[in-house]
Amino acid sequence: MAWVMDQPLVTLSDTAKVEKDKVLWEAEDLGGITEDNNRVPVPIVWLLLLTVLTAFAITFPLWGQRPNAAIYVDYVKAMDEPDVKAAKNDADAMARIVAKYRSGPNQALLERHPLTMDDLRQIAPQIKALEKEGVDLREYNVVGPDVVLANFEGNYRADGTRIRLQPWWDKGYTIDIFYVIAFFLGVTMTIKRLPPSTWQPVHGHEHK
Amino acid sequence: MNFREYKIGARMFGFALGGSMCITLFLPSFDFRSAVSTETALDKQLTAGWETGWNVYDPLMLGHNKPLKVLVKTDPKSGQPLAEATYAYVYNVGTPLPNGIDHPDNLGESVEKLSETKGQIGQKTANGTVYLIKHEGNVPYIENATATMGWTPDMVMKGASDSDISHAGAGKTLFVREGCWWCHTLLPEQTQDWQVFGAPPMLGDFNGESPTAFGSDRKAPDLLHVGSRNSSREWMMLHFFNPRLVQPHSIMPRFDYLWGKVDANGQKIDYAKWRTEYDEYHAGKRIDPPDVPMYAKNSEIRDLIDFMLSLK
Amino acid sequence: MLKYLFAKNEDIPAGSAAVYWGFSAIVWFVIGTGLGSFNAAKLAFPDFVTGSEFFAFGHMRQVHVHAVIFGWISMAFGMAMMYITPALGNTRLWSEKLGVWNAFLWNVGLSLGLTLLWAGLTSGREYSDFIWPIDLFIAVFMALPLAINVWMTILTRRTQGIYTTNWFFAAATFMVIIVFLTGNLPEFFHLTGLTEAYLTWWFAHNVLGLWITPVAAAIAYYTIPKVTGNPLYSHRIGHLHFWSVVVFYSTPAAHHLMSAPLPEWLKSFASVEGVLILVPAIAFVSNILLTMQGKWNMFVENLEIRFTVTGVLLAIPLNMQGGFQQTRAINWYIHGTGWIVAHAHLALLGFSTFLEAAAVYLGLQSLMKRKLYSLTLGNMHFWLLLIGFSIYWISMTIAGLIQGAGKIYEVPYIDVVIAEHPYMIARWIGGTLVFISNIIWLYNMWMTARVGTIVPVGRMPHEMAYER
Numbered sequence: 001m002a003w004v005m006d007q008p009l010v011t012l013s014d015t016a017k018v019e020k021d022k023v024l025w026e027a028e029d030l031g032g033i034t035e036d037n038n039r040v041p042v043p044i045v046w047l048l049l050l051t052v053l054t055a056f057a058i059t060f061p062l063w064g065q066r067p068n069a070a071i072y073v074d075y076v077k078a079m080d081e082p083d084v085k086a087a088k089n090d091a092d093a094m095a096r097i098v099a100k101y102r103s104g105p106n107q108a109l110l111e112r113h114p115l116t117m118d119d120l121r122q123i124a125p126q127i128k129a130l131e132k133e134g135v136d137l138r139e140y141n142v143v144g145p146d147v148v149l150a151n152f153e154g155n156y157r158a159d160g161t162r163i164r165l166q167p168w169w170d171k172g173y174t175i176d177i178f179y180v181i182a183f184f185l186g187v188t189m190t191i192k193r194l195p196p197s198t199w200q201p202v203h204g205h206e207h208k
Numbered sequence: 209m210n211f212r213e214y215k216i217g218a219r220m221f222g223f224a225l226g227g228s229m230c231i232t233l234f235l236p237s238f239d240f241r242s243a244v245s246t247e248t249a250l251d252k253q254l255t256a257g258w259e260t261g262w263n264v265y266d267p268l269m270l271g272h273n274k275p276l277k278v279l280v281k282t283d284p285k286s287g288q289p290l291a292e293a294t295y296a297y298v299y300n301v302g303t304p305l306p307n308g309i310d311h312p313d314n315l316g317e318s319v320e321k322l323s324e325t326k327g328q329i330g331q332k333t334a335n336g337t338v339y340l341i342k343h344e345g346n347v348p349y350i351e352n353a354t355a356t357m358g359w360t361p362d363m364v365m366k367g368a369s370d371s372d373i374s375h376a377g378a379g380k381t382l383f384v385r386e387g388c389w390w391c392h393t394l395l396p397e398q399t400q401d402w403q404v405f406g407a408p409p410m411l412g413d414f415n416g417e418s419p420t421a422f423g424s425d426r427k428a429p430d431l432l433h434v435g436s437r438n439s440s441r442e443w444m445m446l447h448f449f450n451p452r453l454v455q456p457h458s459i460m461p462r463f464d465y466l467w468g469k470v471d472a473n474g475q476k477i478d479y480a481k482w483r484t485e486y487d488e489y490h491a492g493k494r495i496d497p498p499d500v501p502m503y504a505k506n507s508e509i510r511d512l513i514d515f516m517l518s519l520k
Numbered sequence: 521m522l523k524y525l526f527a528k529n530e531d532i533p534a535g536s537a538a539v540y541w542g543f544s545a546i547v548w549f550v551i552g553t554g555l556g557s558f559n560a561a562k563l564a565f566p567d568f569v570t571g572s573e574f575f576a577f578g579h580m581r582q583v584h585v586h587a588v589i590f591g592w593i594s595m596a597f598g599m600a601m602m603y604i605t606p607a608l609g610n611t612r613l614w615s616e617k618l619g620v621w622n623a624f625l626w627n628v629g630l631s632l633g634l635t636l637l638w639a640g641l642t643s644g645r646e647y648s649d650f651i652w653p654i655d656l657f658i659a660v661f662m663a664l665p666l667a668i669n670v671w672m673t674i675l676t677r678r679t680q681g682i683y684t685t686n687w688f689f690a691a692a693t694f695m696v697i698i699v700f701l702t703g704n705l706p707e708f709f710h711l712t713g714l715t716e717a718y719l720t721w722w723f724a725h726n727v728l729g730l731w732i733t734p735v736a737a738a739i740a741y742y743t744i745p746k747v748t749g750n751p752l753y754s755h756r757i758g759h760l761h762f763w764s765v766v767v768f769y770s771t772p773a774a775h776h777l778m779s780a781p782l783p784e785w786l787k788s789f790a791s792v793e794g795v796l797i798l799v800p801a802i803a804f805v806s807n808i809l810l811t812m813q814g815k816w817n818m819f820v821e822n823l824e825i826r827f828t829v830t831g832v833l834l835a836i837p838l839n840m841q842g843g844f845q846q847t848r849a850i851n852w853y854i855h856g857t858g859w860i861v862a863h864a865h866l867a868l869l870g871f872s873t874f875l876e877a878a879a880v881y882l883g884l885q886s887l888m889k890r891k892l893y894s895l896t897l898g899n900m901h902f903w904l905l906l907i908g909f910s911i912y913w914i915s916m917t918i919a920g921l922i923q924g925a926g927k928i929y930e931v932p933y934i935d936v937v938i939a940e941h942p943y944m945i946a947r948w949i950g951g952t953l954v955f956i957s958n959i960i961w962l963y964n965m966w967m968t969a970r971v972g973t974i975v976p977v978g979r980m981p982h983e984m985a986y987e988r
Binding site for chain 1: 753754756757759760763764767768771784785786787788789790791792793794795796798799802803806810843844847848849928
Binding site for chain 3: 217220221224225227228229231232233235236237239240243249253258259260261262267268269307314384385386387388389390391393395397398404408409410411413414415416417418419420421422423424425426427428429451452455457458459460461462463464465479483
């Protein structure tokens with residue numbers, strides 16, 4: 001059968017079959033999810049729902065946060081405390097500092113990014129200087145011996161500069177929400193409009 | 209009956225794929241365009257030139273048609289010592305220019321403006337061009353030294369000794385050709401490993417670079433800052449010839465074939481003899497390994513080592 | 521086969537193109553896995569064949585990757601399209617001659633591209649390593665003719681509906697051309713910097729997501745109902761699968777660069793989309809496994825079903841890994857390690873290869889109307905492939921976890937290399953088993969073509985598998 005250019009997609013079904021299909025398209029419920037088909041098993045629906053929720057939960061922008069200079073602020077302060085100063089050597093001093101903040105909010109990050117006393121001596125003056133400037137230390141990273149502005153494109157402030165901090169809610173995340181909603185609307189509509197005819201016998205749910 | 213349903217399907221398909229491309233290609237293009245070159249980016253593109261993957265100017269990827277990076281200590285024109293030694297990027301006639309010079313809008317807004325007004329990178333010069341990196345405040349820019357100061361490639365090359373000349377641009381081509389990046393990444397990760405491998409690259413560090421060759425499968429140390437960790441040419445030489453000479457547990461391939469046919473003295477390199485002697489050493493029959501031949505000045509390994517050392 | 525290049529279309533027996541594609545695919549598989557085994561040996565024993573540019577790891581690694589992706593997998597896809605598309609349309613292939621030429625051009629283009637890659641002439645962009653003239657050749661002379669043949673066969677079909685498999689074939693042949701033309705824009709127009717880096721991974725992601733994954737799945741949508749005789753469990757779930765592939769698989773390219781300086785919003789976006797790849801995965805796996813209802817005995821008894829269902833089952837760990845390893849919370853640990861290598865082999869050697877192998881077994885037997893020469897050799901192929909792959913996957917996953925620990929605890933790198941050494945040997949053994957299994961397969965299919973029992977008209981080869 002040749003391809004007719006002005007009528008490219010022509011059916012070969014007989015009129016009776018076409019009429020039957022039309023009735024089916026008009027009569028089906030719920031976007032045809034239950035029609036001419038086995039049902040989508042309920043556990044699968046739950047699994048899909050769980051997937052969507054998990055997708056947003058596990059990629060929440062705050063997880064996997066990079067360490068910033070702010071987590072070391074307490075360490076820097078502790079350097080001047082008498083019991084740390086009284087430590088017999090650097091290793092001991094560091095152990096005392098770490099012991100002080102073992103249960104702090106930044107514990108996980110601090111454990112993953114341990115410092116030596118020498119590291120601390122190098123970054124301490126820089127952190128103090130930044131604190132004096134009054135900037136948000138969470139916008140700075142510790143890279144080797146330097147405290148540098150985070151290489152990071154966060155949201156815009158009102159004055160047009162970037163916030164160099166992982167936003168708790170960012171543009172990409174927001175696009176995703178609309179994208180997912182559009183997908184499920186679109187796929188329901190598409191399934192509704194596509195023909196139910198198959199190369200196999202109908203499974204039930206007969207319509208007149 | 210016509211299949212309106214398939215038309216709807218086809219439209220939905222176009223809509224879905226188009227939407228996805230809009231978000232993943234069109235929207236990010238604004239962010240990429242707004243990335244402003246850092247000094248690293250300027251240095252990288254001036255060092256490597258137009259392209260270090262396959263291209264029509266270097267179809268066999270031999271590192272031809274590449275700029276030279278030269279340490280300039282005296283003013284090439286007047287012969288007076290410079291207050292501070294500076295790197296000049298020498299583009300002889302016919303060497304294709306990097307993207308930032310051909311298309312300055314790739315440099316990012318502030319850098320583009322300075323490079324065009326103060327740096328005069330738009331100026332055409334007949335006998336090749338010498339570029340410098342300058343700063344105004346914190347903003348780096350490219351200066352066409354041939355246009356602004358009359359430094360020509362000939363003058364710069366005349367005043368430079370061989371040890372001041374870096375073939376890092378050709379070396380980057382070899383880095384790509386030899387597949388170094390299959391194991392050595394050029395990307396300290398943002399989250400974890402910069403205490404060992406150095407600072408992760410910044411957003412503007414790549415303007416004008418092609419290919420970026422980040423690598424994805426790190427079977428070996430990251431090399432983005434290798435020149436800062438190890439600046440010994442001799443170590444590099446031993447390590448490239450046979451990595452097991454300096455690191456018995458290394459799984460790196462030998463790159464002895466990059467030495468070419470002859471060594472620095474023009475003597476033919478006898479690889480078979482070297483390998484036999486090395487095998488004897490390895491088997492404990494010799495106390496010392498055979499000497500690694502000094503590479504010739506124009507050998508490929510020199511380019512590659514220059515590139516390694518340029519990775520600061 | 522080459523004699524058909526200049527024959528009249530009517531004179532070429534139906535199925536010739538598919539057979540040409542199928543045997544080419546198997547030969548490429550032998551070559552590709554042979555290279556893989558050789559490369560693995562070099563990682564385990566670095567002084568194994570040394571001192572020559574042409575046997576250096578850096579020259580051969582990408583040849584292995586491309587021989588397997590564009591030789592084995594893509595030619596097996598071509599084979600599947602050449603016989604499944606017309607079968608589902610109750611018609612003949614639109615042009616058998618174009619199909620034969622297409623396979624010929626595919627072999628020529630790939631041989632040329634791989635030779636250049638081997639010599640080191642590369643764009644330096646992972647997965648789009650081919651230089652741009654080869655990329656253009658692939659898009660215009662390899663992918664486009666295949667697409668035209670598939671589309672025209674679907675348009676000239678003699679059935680009313682278009683079955684699920686054919687939606688995927690039609691869409692994927694279209695998308696792979698788009699992916700080649702868009703992903704290589706940096707080479708065509710010399711785009712540099714972050715654009716280049718991002719488009720490299722956009723290509724790498726989408727050539728897998730919009731070509732390999734959907735076509736492999738589409739093959740299972742044919743093989744399982746065809747061989748078991750069960751109708752597909754649900755066409756609606758098929759729709760959900762198809763549309764979610766287009767929508768969710770085409771977007772997360774940036775998740776390959778989670779630790780690189782891309783715009784942060786792009787990573788956040790890609791990361792969510794990356795997990796949502798589980799939507800098509802769940803739809804696909806559940807649909808196929810539910811179709812198997814009542815026929816699970818065939819998983820044991822029938823070779824094609826065993827291959828297909830194994831591939832589908834491997835899709836479960838594949839997608840669990842794929843969905844979650846790219847999130848910020850996990851990526852920092854395993855990025856750039858052997859874990860990813862294991863994952864890539866799970867996708868291409870596990871999931872995808874098993875599905876295609878089934879299609880090639882089934883297709884070659886049906887088209888040549890000959891029963892498989894030796895079921896024993898077929899079983900050996902299956903088990904060697906599965907065991908070899910499992911050794912590879914497990915050893916590389918462990919190696920990757922060691923590497924990840926080394927990375928976050930900042931262990932000197934050489935200690936990581938030493939710790940990985942036993943796993944590198946295991947990887948080589950696994951890869952070699954896969955290589956051996958494919959030699960067996962090639963022999964088996966060759967003997968099938970030569971001396972296989974003729975299948976009588978009206979019977980399917982798999983029905984006769986246990987008849988003498």
